[in-house]
Amino acid sequence: MKKLFLIVFTILIAQTISAQTISAQTSYILCGKLIDTKSGKIYKEKTIVVKDNKITAVKDGYITPKNANLIDLRDKVVMPGLIDMHVHLEMEYDDKTRINKYILDEADVAYNSVKFAETTLKNGFTTVRDLGGSGVNISLRNAINAGKIPGPRVFTAGKSLATTGGHADPTNGSSRVLIGNPGPKEGVVNSVEDGRKAVRQRYKNGADCIKITATGGVLSVAKSGDNPQFTIEEIKAICEMAKDYGMHVAAHAHGDEGMQRAIIGGVKTIEHGTYMSEETMNLMIKYDAYLVPTITAGKEVAEKAKIDGFYPDIVVPKALAVGPQIQGTFGRAYKKGVGIAFGTDAGVFKHGVNGKEFGFMVEGGMPAMETIQAATITNAMILKMSNEIGQIAEGFFADIIAVNDDPTEKIATMENVVFVMKNGIVYKNK
Incomplete structure (x- = not known):
């Protein structure tokens, strides 16, 4: 009986740890191009780090930690929602x-x-x-x-x-x-x-x-x-x-x-x-x-x-x-x-x-x-939300979209949004 209790207890602990790992999982969004709306510049090869509903970092290059949740937008142009x-x-x-x-x-x-x-x-x-x-x-x-x-x-x-x-x-x-x-x-x-x-x-x-x-x-x-x-x-x-x-x-x-x-x-x-x-x-x-x-x-x-x-x-x-x-x-x-x-x-x-x-x-x-x-x-x-939406920057809500082409070269691409994340949740990814 005692042995059975230990087995069940161990399973429950493992499930709890697993659930906590999943809920706290960090996503890494790999961006071929990234539009910085504040400066009006477009940067190449960036990684957006998202945890829960916020952007926690924007890093140079492609960051791909082992077992991380990777979202591959390396052939897309990424910008704020x-x-x-x-x-x-x-x-x-x-x-x-x-x-x-x-x-x-x-x-x-x-x-x-x-x-x-x-x-x-x-x-x-x-x-x-x-x-x-x-x-x-x-x-x-x-x-x-x-x-x-x-x-x-x-x-x-x-x-x-x-x-x-x-x-x-x-x-x-x-x-x-x-x-x-x-x-x-x-x-x-x-x-x-x-x-x-x-x-x-x-x-x-x-x-x-x-x-x-x-x-x-x-x-x-x-x-x-x-x-x-x-x-x-x-x-x-x-x-x-x-x-x-x-x-x-x-x-x-x-x-x-x-x-x-x-x-x-x-x-x-x-x-x-x-x-x-x-x-x-x-x-x-x-x-x-x-x-x-x-x-x-x-x-x-x-x-x-x-x-x-x-x-x-x-x-x-x-x-x-x-x-x-x-x-x-x-x-x-x-x-x-x-x-x-x-x-x-x-x-x-x-x-x-x-x-x-x-x-x-x-x-x-x-x-x-x-x-x-x-x-x-x-x-x-x-809307008095300048520090929360409208930019891809640390501390902002993870409202992130992507299109196929550079809109400064082909503005019609804005009519075909292919990736949508709001508050860290992906609603579209085709």
Whole structure:
């Protein structure tokens, strides 16, 4: 009996030691080329050492310890996980989107969002900023953080803020029976006090940031795509309250006047920026605001507007007018010296093709390396995560991706991410 006990005890100890060895196993990622986003340089033959969810070292040459977990990317170009500052993980626009608002339950939206989140992650975007949904996006973030489902690290605005009839008024296009009179709880703001209450409600709901629709928009069922829709006083109240609660503010804006009010009011990012004037560009530089151009969305909505019945009739002229303008405005803003943050508006178009934005930015005049920096170190700074994401360096989260080719020579390679690690876990390796 005593001998049997010793045998069982020995086996249990061996199993425990083995489990501890596996859980604490260190991975060595062998990189043919490695992009240093901070310096903008590309280095050859590097090894990234990863333990648990952090990068513990970046070493010269190929380090291959005996019995180590080796990840061989010697024929790839390795870089930090990408950050998209403008996505909508609850949706993927199609010709049924308008009616879906009335027939899908919250659970249906949630199930759809799980697929969109996984697709986004597996295409190299390990962090995203979700700029508006029903609030399911907050639960989605929580589920990802808890490890229940795969997806990117999510910073979410919850439900966007609008004025009555504005771009993010949730009852636009509804019948008079359903249109109601939504207020701050639902994200509709018509005064300074409404603005403060709406921010506090977003904080209570669990949002990470605030999104306002400072002008009309393309896909809302409303006539104007660019008129100003908040007063400066309302925007200032929203931005001041957001700051008190540790949140920054993003502003959807196509029209120039609405952009100026948003920038002066204190927003951190302007989304789209379609009709931005040189005066507004100067204001952005003065107030340290960043443009998130979403060129892909502009091109996609312009193309879809040519398909009969894809959008409601009221949307079509806005899509045809706004879509073709965004890339040119981006190019002028970049040359002027406006800060550029990478963002796509994925959800307005198919999730997973976010990488197209890199090519469109290069076409608009931005060097390839700077587009990658916009999607890494710039976005990390705006999210106040500069010491945790956006670089491959000691102490950073192990968010690491790889592509087949050097993007400074072939930018289209960013559309085909072949390796994805987030928080030290490999989600894709083909």
